[in-house]
Amino acid sequence: MGTARTRALLGAALLFTSVAAGAQEPAWTAEARKVAGSVPPKLLTVLNEEIAASGPEGAILVCRDKAPQLAKAASEETGWAIRRVSLKNRNPRAVPDAWERAALEDFDRRAAAGESPATLEKAEVVTVDGKATYRYMKALPTQPLCVACHGPADQLSPAVRDKLKALYPDDKAVGYRPGEIRGAITIRKPA
DSSP states (O other): OHHHHHHHHHHHHHHHHHHHHHHTSOHHHHHHHHHHHHHHHHHHHHHHHHHHHHHHHHHHHIIIIIHHHHHHHHHHHHSOEEEEEOSSOSSGGGOOOHHHHHHHHHHHHHHHTTOOGGGOEEEEEEEETTEEEEEEEEEEEOOGGGHHHHSOGGGSOHHHHHHHHHHOTTOOOOOOOTTSEEEEEEEEEEO
16 A cells, blocks of 8 residues: 555656646747747648649759748748758758757757657757857658658659759758658747
8 A cells, every 4th residue: 555655646746747847848948849830831731732733853842942931931920030951951051050960960869769750859048149049949750752852862753863963963861761850940039
């Protein structure tokens, strides 16, 4: 009977600790999570429409042109600077800065240790040019539709390979399988 009571008390203590820890999360983190989560579904919708209309090779232009437009519109609407980054970038503008690189490398280590890439995030207040800045990143797992352009190089269609070679001669963003971390959405704003 003492063991059951000890377990109940321990369970209550753990529940209280997790509730208290959740209550201590800064409000800006919840806002950042919401902002970061708003862009990928819009991009997936546009990608699916373009793939249906013109195949995967047509969707390459969506990622190149439409994704930055969606990020810019969301940035203007929310006040957060939004972009996508990757350790294996396709777009030369998607190279991570030092903070983003460290977060992406941590995401890779955590995923290799068994954490779900869909849950990986980092939120931190950092100093940028002497000013406090909110920074948030959320891992972007490779979706099944993404492998048509980001999958193993030998499995890409000739049309996709040709388009990638023409648009991205220094492309590093192939070899992914569904569920692997393709990169991250990263957002920031002054504190």
